[in-house]
Amino acid sequence: MGARILDGRALAAQLRAELATQVAAFRDESGYAPALVVVRVGNDPASVSYAKTIDKSFREAGFGCRLELLPDDATVAQLGAVLERLSADENVHGAIMQRPLPGHMDADAVMSKFPTAKDVEGVTALNMGKLMLNTGNYFPTATPSAAITLLKHAGIPLAGKHAVVAGRSNILGRPMALLLLHENATVTICHSRTRDLGEITRQGDILIAAVGKANLIKREMVKPGATVIDFGVNFPDGGKMRGDVDYEQVKAIAGAITPVPGGTGPVTTVMLMYNTLQAAKNQRSNGQ
Numbered sequence: 001m002g003a004r005i006l007d008g009r010a011l012a013a014q015l016r017a018e019l020a021t022q023v024a025a026f027r028d029e030s031g032y033a034p035a036l037v038v039v040r041v042g043n044d045p046a047s048v049s050y051a052k053t054i055d056k057s058f059r060e061a062g063f064g065c066r067l068e069l070l071p072d073d074a075t076v077a078q079l080g081a082v083l084e085r086l087s088a089d090e091n092v093h094g095a096i097m098q099r100p101l102p103g104h105m106d107a108d109a110v111m112s113k114f115p116t117a118k119d120v121e122g123v124t125a126l127n128m129g130k131l132m133l134n135t136g137n138y139f140p141t142a143t144p145s146a147a148i149t150l151l152k153h154a155g156i157p158l159a160g161k162h163a164v165v166a167g168r169s170n171i172l173g174r175p176m177a178l179l180l181l182h183e184n185a186t187v188t189i190c191h192s193r194t195r196d197l198g199e200i201t202r203q204g205d206i207l208i209a210a211v212g213k214a215n216l217i218k219r220e221m222v223k224p225g226a227t228v229i230d231f232g233v234n235f236p237d238g239g240k241m242r243g244d245v246d247y248e249q250v251k252a253i254a255g256a257i258t259p260v261p262g263g264t265g266p267v268t269t270v271m272l273m274y275n276t277l278q279a280a281k282n283q284r285s286n287g288q
């Protein structure tokens with residue numbers, strides 16, 4: 001029997017419908033829409049396309065959305081000034097810093113200027129630190145929290161399960177491992193120096209692929225019946241979008257699997273919406 005497909009598009013549509021009621025209630029009470037600003041330096045094609053998707057989705061869901069675009073040769077100081085202005089602007093509730101940044105910009109220096117209260121992607125040091133400490137009252141990193149949402153809506157138990165996370169980047173693997181730990185999974189993190197990746201991934205009741213290598217995870221690397229979450233967005237040889245998991249092979253033995261495209265991506269956008277609405281509520285109750 002083939003794997004159950006964890007359909008991110010269907011879940012995102014359901015969540016957007018629920019969110020629409022909450023956004024309408026917020027607009028009625030406050031008299032304004034929760035608003036997101038996407039900040040970009042230059043015109044990296046994937047970032048341009050992603051910003052268009054975000055803009056369309058947010059507007060359709062009743063949010064405000066606009067772009068702050070800086071030229072390729074902007075300095076960290078110029079970008080910092082924009083971030084400071086957005087931080088002070090009470091009409092802006094959430095903000096996203098698009099990556100990659102141009103090579104001359106130090107990403108850590110930029111993110112240190114990013115307003116934490118508006119960090120709806122959950123990527124600033126303060127939000128990451130709160131995630132680490134599991135203090136509550138923070139924005140969990142958007143893409144990993146989309147995976148947790150998919151797993152929970154599918155009714156897949158996490159407590160006591162062995163979750164193997166392949167990848168340890170700050171935006172995916174690391175926060176994913178922490179979120180799974182907070183759900184009481186037993187977590188193993190793998191990376192490029194891991195010896196015999198397949199030996200370890202085969203132990204996962206839950207397997208998360210966040211490596212950025214098309215079709216790296218093959219059938220023999222997956223435990224039969226495992227739940228497989230694929231974050232990969234790869235375009236090998238400029239062709240069709242592929243995940244990090246060899247989907248056709250793995251879906252034959254997995255218990256459940258996310259497709260690419262149509263898995264974690266659409267749910268991530270909804271997580272950004274939830275966080276933007278929450279940021280607007282927080283700022284309203286703080287009188288900001």
Ligand code: NAP
Nearest residue numbers: 143167168169172191192210211212231232233264265268
């Ligand atoms: P990244 O920063 O390049 O990190 C990749 C991670 O994978 C690193 O920790 C690296 O190990 C590890 N790795 C690389 N090759 C490996 C191998 N052969 N065996 C084991 N581990 C290996 O990438 P990222 O930003 O996390 O993104 C990963 C993928 O997710 C990309 O395809 C990206 O486009 C996609 N993505 C998807 C979404 C979404 O919404 N679905 C959002 C963001 C990104 P080291 O740490 O040792 O280098």
